[in-house]
Amino acid sequence: MTEERASEEKPYRRLETQTLLQQIAFRHGLEAMQASENGELAWVTSGFPVEIPIAMNLGVVYPEQAGAIIGAQKIGPDVCGFAEDLGYSQDLCSYARASIGSTEKPEEVPMGSLPTPQILLACNNICGTVLRWYDAISEMTGAPVFLLDTPPIEKEQLPHNQEYVRRGVERLIEFIGSHFNRTLEEDRIHEVANLSSKATKLWIRALEACKNKPSPLNCADRFLTMAPVVSSRGTEHCVEFYESFVEEVEERVKNGVGAIRDEKVRLLWDNIPPWHTLRFFNMLASRGVGFPADTYTHAWTGNMVGIDTPSIIDEVVETYSKVYLNMGLDAKVDKMCQLINDYDLDGFVMFSVRSCKRYSLGQLVSKEIVTERTGVPGVIIEGDMVDSRVYNAAQIETRVDALLEMLM
Amino acid sequence: MGIGIDVGSTTTKGVLLDSSGKVVAKSLMLTGASAIQAVEKTLHSISSLSNINLKDIPVISTGYGRARVELAIKSVTEITCHSVGVHHINPNIRLLIDVGGQDAKAIRIGPSGRPEDFELNDKCSAGTGRFLEVMARVLEVSLDDLGPLALQSKKPSSISSTCTVFAESEVIGHIGAGESAADIAAGVHVSMVSKISALSKRVGVQEPVCVTGGVALNPAFVYYLSNQLGTELWVPEDPQLTGALGAAVIALEKKGKTT
Numbered sequence: 001m002t003e004e005r006a007s008e009e010k011p012y013r014r015l016e017t018q019t020l021l022q023q024i025a026f027r028h029g030l031e032a033m034q035a036s037e038n039g040e041l042a043w044v045t046s047g048f049p050v051e052i053p054i055a056m057n058l059g060v061v062y063p064e065q066a067g068a069i070i071g072a073q074k075i076g077p078d079v080c081g082f083a084e085d086l087g088y089s090q091d092l093c094s095y096a097r098a099s100i101g102s103t104e105k106p107e108e109v110p111m112g113s114l115p116t117p118q119i120l121l122a123c124n125n126i127c128g129t130v131l132r133w134y135d136a137i138s139e140m141t142g143a144p145v146f147l148l149d150t151p152p153i154e155k156e157q158l159p160h161n162q163e164y165v166r167r168g169v170e171r172l173i174e175f176i177g178s179h180f181n182r183t184l185e186e187d188r189i190h191e192v193a194n195l196s197s198k199a200t201k202l203w204i205r206a207l208e209a210c211k212n213k214p215s216p217l218n219c220a221d222r223f224l225t226m227a228p229v230v231s232s233r234g235t236e237h238c239v240e241f242y243e244s245f246v247e248e249v250e251e252r253v254k255n256g257v258g259a260i261r262d263e264k265v266r267l268l269w270d271n272i273p274p275w276h277t278l279r280f281f282n283m284l285a286s287r288g289v290g291f292p293a294d295t296y297t298h299a300w301t302g303n304m305v306g307i308d309t310p311s312i313i314d315e316v317v318e319t320y321s322k323v324y325l326n327m328g329l330d331a332k333v334d335k336m337c338q339l340i341n342d343y344d345l346d347g348f349v350m351f352s353v354r355s356c357k358r359y360s361l362g363q364l365v366s367k368e369i370v371t372e373r374t375g376v377p378g379v380i381i382e383g384d385m386v387d388s389r390v391y392n393a394a395q396i397e398t399r400v401d402a403l404l405e406m407l408m
Numbered sequence: 409m410g411i412g413i414d415v416g417s418t419t420t421k422g423v424l425l426d427s428s429g430k431v432v433a434k435s436l437m438l439t440g441a442s443a444i445q446a447v448e449k450t451l452h453s454i455s456s457l458s459n460i461n462l463k464d465i466p467v468i469s470t471g472y473g474r475a476r477v478e479l480a481i482k483s484v485t486e487i488t489c490h491s492v493g494v495h496h497i498n499p500n501i502r503l504l505i506d507v508g509g510q511d512a513k514a515i516r517i518g519p520s521g522r523p524e525d526f527e528l529n530d531k532c533s534a535g536t537g538r539f540l541e542v543m544a545r546v547l548e549v550s551l552d553d554l555g556p557l558a559l560q561s562k563k564p565s566s567i568s569s570t571c572t573v574f575a576e577s578e579v580i581g582h583i584g585a586g587e588s589a590a591d592i593a594a595g596v597h598v599s600m601v602s603k604i605s606a607l608s609k610r611v612g613v614q615e616p617v618c619v620t621g622g623v624a625l626n627p628a629f630v631y632y633l634s635n636q637l638g639t640e641l642w643v644p645e646d647p648q649l650t651g652a653l654g655a656a657v658i659a660l661e662k663k664g665k666t667t
Binding site: 379402405 | 472485486511522524526528610
């Protein structure tokens, strides 16, 4: 649809910080390889309280992030296929299939396979699939699995659930301690929590800058720059990255420079993006359509206040029980309405992701409620984040075009 | 004048309007394997029917093949075009249900004739014209005869599956069990209507309701859908042409703006 044009004519602007992002990703990869060689690498789920393994000096990597990279390389169907060859269903989460597939045939997935883990840390605050998925990886690699069980929260977290999660976190510390023969040092966890909190606060600052018109960041920018806050929070270099990033974002705001050249329509994006077709956002950018907010990158705004509270463990329990996907439908609807109002958005696009039932369930109902409460129209499109076989571009285009015809 | 061309998955439609918005010529043919050829033939047909040289008359394209219509000044989705087309003939309509060859849509039309909300079927042929085509073949009747056959039934067979492929084997099971073709045909319509009515209710059933698309020509579909929604359904004279008509209306509007 869009021809390759010189950078200055492209409808969207490239972030200078992207170069730094590549460096940080490269560094993260090297550190993970080193950790694996030293026998101290953990694979963790995206909603895991990563501050604890980091404070206990383990290396960490995220199979979900590897899945996103596999998706972006457009090899999702092949790599998911390796898992399907083992007998896994096409209905299984494509992050899980990509992870199992790349563990089965790492030589076929040079950029997306992760170094061998010594321990697998799963938290079901993002979904229930992670346990079975990590069990499968455990069978393939021999690394033991620890599950941190966080019961879903409808409104407030019940006291007995809070206590239950608290004991889970204590068991986690014991589990890592006995497996690697080390203890969690009080000073170190405070330091890590503090760094994590700093990075998260900077991330929130960048997200909130998108309330400006034009928005300094579009959807694809945030999907890419969220990587460190997901995978490296609790480290110095993560904080450094976000300091540079926020500087660039705020510079754009100061100069009235938008992420896209001619912002006419502002939309909300709901759910994980189609990593294989991020150009979806660029194609819309060429028509003046931007996405100043999305529920996905805003899910990483849980803020650890590392220094002011007496108990880091309580802080961990609070932060990781209340992640976006562990809350009920009401909380999701509230969040979407809040984003639409705060960011002054004209409409919303909900991506119904075949893989992610936890995220996509309830979208039909919430679409109605969000429109009722905010007065802006929305549309549901279907597909998958990694497996492009279930992404029908023509159907998606018709739905999104129809939404835009209602707005423009 | 203005031309609208609707390149659908099954048929390609064309409408030529005069400057007062009256239909001068219309055309409908199978899309076949080449959308480009179907468009050429459609233009040719409209031109010879009206005896008018179409040069310089603005064209708006719509339908799944809308990007294939090179001479169109703009392509507009079938969702907007159907709304505008139906509004052009009956401005009172508030809910439009369009059932074509490969998709089904429920569209809430605002007072200005533009869509306010819409729902489309998922990636599945159940609830579309294709579903009826497959079932007609299994029952060995023509598509045109399927509806009248179903209306003879007093006790529609139960078809639980909403998947075209599984429903086909269910129908074959009913045939084996000796159920009448009329009852099975009626069951097929009831099953299809249940999907379409769910889609419509999601958008909100606001009367008066209009049905368009090729499937609107099927009397059993209209009968069962009307029962299911508990409302009368209005079917325009050429229910397959409303998308192309809407596109032609938009072409006229565009022309008005530029002259």
